[in-house]
Amino acid sequence: MIHPDVIGCDIAKAHLDFFDSGLERHFRIDNTPAAISAWLDGLDGRGVHIVFEATGRYDRQLRIALETRELPYSRVNPARARDFAKAIGLLAKTDAIDARLLARMGQSLPLSTQAPDDPARHVLARLHTRRDQLVAMRQQERTRLHETEGIERDSAESHMAWLDAEVARIEMACRDVLKAEKTLQEQEARLRSIPGIGPVAALTLIAHMPELGNRSAKAIAALAGLAPFNVDSGTSRGKRHIRGGRKRIRDALYMAALTASRMPRAFKSHADQNEGGRQALQGPSSLRLPANCSPSQTPSSGTKQPSDEPPDKHSCQPVQVPALKKTQTQRCRSAAPASTGKTVTSTRHSAQARNAPGNLTATRIILLLFLTKP
Structure with missing residues (x-):
């Protein structure tokens, strides 16, 4: 729903900057309960909608006052507000400009009303x-x-x-x-029934993801930053990546995924399948050891056989295998001019770094944790 009468609020530790779109007026008050209450007293009878950025504890007093008077408000992601400013060509940034920007954002976009805490x-x-x-x-x-x-x-x-x-x-x-709280206790019991979810992970999910149980599995995965988003354009099909979301939730679920991958249940077999598939894709190592060769006999990299002794056909010899495909960074480095002495490094992470052992398996198990219903 797009709200016609919107008040934008830029929040700082010591003060609040407002822009009233109905009155076309900017003003500033102290960020204290008394000053906020006095301002809200002057809004009686007006159907306004307040829009402000999420600023941690600094917006706590304003949210308490708005919820006490049952006034609607939207608490938006600061990154989305900055993206909106770039979209309308607004490059300057001050407290007054941000308040006006948030008011215009509430008039232009269908912002959802924040549910009471x-x-x-x-x-x-x-x-x-x-x-x-x-x-x-x-x-x-x-x-x-x-x-x-x-x-x-x-x-x-x-x-x-x-x-x-x-x-x-x-x-x-x-x-x-x-x-x-009986509701929180029941939610913890459901979460603890999922393999790998312990007391700390359950507490993290309950405390920092109140949407759990009220949104779809895909929406929850996106909020946690675990939903792979598509990057397609025309005939090009880019590789899906996860991004954004709440880091603390991902940290807790990562440890839960590692625990679940070691449990002798369905998650462990799923992890073993992923591990085997990744090893098949990566190929063998650069050296293979014959049956009669111990690891201590393996020649180190760059070591040559002595020239005065003929090599024994039964001795340990390195067997060369085709090298893996070069990553983007390696291709850029090999293409760098030799005369300059500089290395051109790509900003794109290599596929091997993204799919390091354990990362892909843990990510897939985390997604399964979200999609598993108790």
């Missing part, structure tokens, strides 16, 4: 974010532990012990939130 899920999301921060700090201390000694090591170990206790305390608080 679930308070319990919001608390769970903040606790989960805090847990991620603590886990990241603990990993940093573990990395430093190998380089410390004496008092430094004692300090790192004591800090890690405190972080372990704090992570456990946050996880207990998350469990209390889940137990208090």
Whole structure:
């Protein structure tokens, strides 16, 4: 639905910039509950729709006030707002210009109305974010532990012990939130029934993907950034790639996919089939060892046989096989002029890097996790 009377809002930490399309007026207020409430008091009787960008915690006060008064609003992706600005030829960027841009975006595009936040899920999301921060700090201390000694090591170990206790305390608080909400508890039980989904992955999905259960499998895969999008033009058929989406969801599902690929069930057989197919496509290695040759006898790269001794026909000899097809980067490097001494490198990642062992299998299993119904 396209809304005729739209108010665009650019959000900053200290203030909010508005552009009222009905009054053709720009104004600024403080980003505080009192200032927002006073502004909303002047909107009584007007059927307005507020459009603003998602800015994390900075838009929290505005969302609470709008939901309390049951006023419709759209919380748009900042990247989509910038794409809209480029589409209409708007290159300048200020707070006032962004507010006007968002108002025009709401008038031109059918933006969906944001559903009210679930308070319990919001608390769970903040606790989960805090847990991620603590886990990241603990990993940093573990990395430093190998380089410390004496008092430094004692300090790192004591800090890690405190972080372990704090992570456990946050996880207990998350469990209390889940137990208090029957809906979230049932959703966790369904998620835990999927092979590979553990308590951390289930908590991540519940906290950071509230759309789960209300959208189709394809829409959920796109939100997670796991849907392969087509790139076709005319007779050209490009290779499908995944992009965008929520990184934290992908991280959790990747670990779940690795766990599921090792379980003696359908996922493991699917992973084994993918592994065998990839090895068949990649071909054999550059060296083959005869039956009577051990790995320690394999000549290193660039090693030559001694010229004063004839080679033994039964000795270990490298068997050359056809080389793999050159990647895009290798072709560009070989085409670089020798006189300049510079290497021309393509910005396209090589196919071998994209299809490194484990990546393709894990991605397919992750998609199966989304498409599997409990």
